[in-house]
Amino acid sequence: xxxxxxxxxxxxxxxxxxxxxxxxxxxxxxxxxxxxxxxxxxxxxxxxxxxxxxxxxxxxxxxxxxxxxxxxxxxxxxxxxxxxxxxxxxxxxxxxxxxxxxxxxxxxxxxxxxxxxxxxxxxxxxxxxxxxxxxxxxxxxxxxxxxxxxxxxxxxxxxxxxxxxxxxxxxxxxxxxxxxxxxxxxxxxx
Amino acid sequence: xxxxxxxxxxxxxxxxxxxxxxxxxxxxxxxxxxxxxxxxxxxxxxxxxxxxxxxxxxxxxxxxxxxxxxxxxxxxxxxxxxxxxxxxxxxxxxxxxxxxxxxxxxxxxxxxxxxxxxxxxxxxxxxxxxxxxxxxxxxxxxxxxxxxxxxxxxxxxxxxxxxxxxxxxxxxxxxxxxxxxxxxxxxxxx
Numbered sequence: 001x002x003x004x005x006x007x008x009x010x011x012x013x014x015x016x017x018x019x020x021x022x023x024x025x026x027x028x029x030x031x032x033x034x035x036x037x038x039x040x041x042x043x044x045x046x047x048x049x050x051x052x053x054x055x056x057x058x059x060x061x062x063x064x065x066x067x068x069x070x071x072x073x074x075x076x077x078x079x080x081x082x083x084x085x086x087x088x089x090x091x092x093x094x095x096x097x098x099x100x101x102x103x104x105x106x107x108x109x110x111x112x113x114x115x116x117x118x119x120x121x122x123x124x125x126x127x128x129x130x131x132x133x134x135x136x137x138x139x140x141x142x143x144x145x146x147x148x149x150x151x152x153x154x155x156x157x158x159x160x161x162x163x164x165x166x167x168x169x170x171x172x173x174x175x176x177x178x179x180x181x182x183x184x185x186x187x188x189x190x
Numbered sequence: 191x192x193x194x195x196x197x198x199x200x201x202x203x204x205x206x207x208x209x210x211x212x213x214x215x216x217x218x219x220x221x222x223x224x225x226x227x228x229x230x231x232x233x234x235x236x237x238x239x240x241x242x243x244x245x246x247x248x249x250x251x252x253x254x255x256x257x258x259x260x261x262x263x264x265x266x267x268x269x270x271x272x273x274x275x276x277x278x279x280x281x282x283x284x285x286x287x288x289x290x291x292x293x294x295x296x297x298x299x300x301x302x303x304x305x306x307x308x309x310x311x312x313x314x315x316x317x318x319x320x321x322x323x324x325x326x327x328x329x330x331x332x333x334x335x336x337x338x339x340x341x342x343x344x345x346x347x348x349x350x351x352x353x354x355x356x357x358x359x360x361x362x363x364x365x366x367x368x369x370x371x372x373x374x375x376x377x378x379x380x
Contacts, residue, residue, distance in 0.1 A: 003198040005191045005223070018322060021267065033195070036228045037266050039305065076227050077211065081298035081372050082305060103296070103370055108271035115229065115272060132208060178368045180293055182271050 006031045037113040040154075041085035042073020043121040044162060045098050045128075047139055053166055054139040055159065056123055058093050060151055061135045068151035071118060071158065072096070074133075086119040094137045095129035098122060105161055107154040108182045116154040120176060142166075153183050196221045227303040230344075231275035232263020233311040234352060235288050235318075237329055243356055244329040245349065246313055248283050250341055251325045258341035261308060261348065262286070264323075276309040284327045285319035288312060295351055297344040298372045306344040310366060332356075343373050 004011050004026035011024040016032050024033040045056035057069045072093040076085040083100055090096050101120035108115055123139075130137045140146075142163045150156045161179045168174060194201050194216035201214040206222050214223040235246035247259045262283040266275040273290055280286050291310035298305055313329075320327045330336075332353045340346045351369045358364060 001195045003193060003195050005193050005195045005201075008193040008198040011195075034265065035268055037268060037270075038226045039229065075224065076305075078225055078227055078303040079300050080227075081300050082296070082370075083298075083372075084300070103368075106272070106293070106296075108273075110269050110271050110274070113268040115266075178293075180272075182273075 001033060001035075004029060004031055005033065035113075037110075037115055039076040039082070039085070040073055040114055040116045041076045041082050041089060041119075042071045042117070043086045043090045043098060043100065043119045044071055044104060044158065045090060045094065045096050045121045045123040047123040047126070052141055054141050055145075055162065056094055056096060056128060056137060056139055057145075058130065058134040059136040059138075060133070061130070062133050065151035067135065068149050069146055070151040070155050073116070073118070082117055083119060086117075086121070090121065091131075093131045093134050095127075095131055096137070097124040097127060099124060102176065103178060104176060105158045105179045105181070107157060107180070109154060110182070111184070116158075118158050157181055157183065191223060191225075194219060194221055195223065225303075227300075227305055229266040229272070229275070230263055230304055230306045231266045231272050231279065231309075232261045232307070233276045233280045233288060233290065233309045234261055234294060234348065235280060235284065235286050235311045235313040237313040237316070242331055244331050245335075245352065246284055246286060246318060246327060246329055247335075248320065248324040249326040249328075250323070251320070252323050255341035257325065258339050259336055260341040260345050263306070263308070272307055273309060276307075276311070280311065281321075283321045283324050285317075285321055286327070287314040287317060289314060292366070293368060294366060295348045295369045295371070297347060297370070299344060300372070301374070306342075306348075308348050347371055347373065 001024045007029040009028035011026050013022045014025050047054045058072050059069050072090040074089040098121040104120045105118045128137050165176050191214045197219040199218035201216050203212045204215050237244045248262050262280040264279040288311040294310045295308045318327050355366050
């Protein structure tokens with residue numbers, strides 16, 4: 001940020017009165033320009049067949065991490081709820097018909113000022129199709145997950161938690177749980 | 191937003207290519223200025239005494255809702271996690287020594303572009319004190335909660351869920367649960 005979005009004067013970084021952090025401040029009109037973390041929301045579309053659970057992943061057609069696999073997810077928009085965002089991103093990126101279920105994981109990524117959330121979802125049919133931001137959309141069993149080609153650590157972590165919960169459920173030990181994690185290593189691996 | 195924060199030219203509202211929503215766009219330098227929901231994070235500091243659970247509330251010394259009661263909470267900052275934010279706001283607004291526990295509630299407030307989250311917390315001692323944004327800080331039993339003087343619907347909802355869970359726990363029916371709610375009525379009641 002270089003200029004005030006209200007009056008176009010150059011901004012400076014300073015700690016406002018009654019505050020303890022440097023902010024972008026306009027010394028002309030007095031506006032303080034706060035910057036806050038963003039939410040990235042997605043779903044975990046599941047398909048049950050032959051006693052096996054498969055999960056729908058999208059291959060990214062955009063940077064960052066072009067060509068890598070991810071869960072359908074994206075930035076939450078104003079005027080929507082977290083579940084609205086999960087449903088919209090799943091439609092946009094995977095063209096998938098889903099029934100959204102409960103929130104499964106919330107992962108903090110403080111070094112990129114993001115919080116990622118993933119909802120469980122039942123895939124209702126196999127009529128999915130790559131949206132403009134995806135090269136491909138495909139179902140994967142646990143054994144088929146391309147672990148070395150997953151786009152982001154939050155996706156790897158969420159998929160690991162998913163298959164741990166599925167193993168526990170297969171053993172008759174309860175249901176899906178809600179998980180929270182903090183990701184502290186760098187976001188991009190390459 | 192009236193001017194581009196990168197080059198100071200006036201912005202216009204238009205739908206960028208490959209997008210489906212109007213954004214503030216700078217036709218001079220090409221920057222698209224996305225606007226996204228913010229997270230408001232807080233804690234539910236609990237004190238056990240004589241078989242009763244009391245919760246710590248702060249009386250607001252700032253607008254909006256000056257003089258009304260709230261849980262300690264505020265906007266999440268860049269470079270912190272959701273639990274960092276809950277701990278910081280509890281220290282700043284209530285001067286309270288707490289041990290943070292699990293996430294208890296996430297409430298969407300789409301008409302003000304916010305998501306509110308509240309962590310359970312154990313109050314470790316009674317050495318709390320109002321910070322600069324609070325007029326008073328006090329412990330309340332369920333019977334003492336000033337329901338008509340609660341600052342925001344998300345606080346009312348979270349306190350109701352808290353006392354429902356506490357009643358269930360007293361009856362031997364499990365532990366605290368994680369709750370999600372969407373608040374669709376206007377944020378301010380007065």
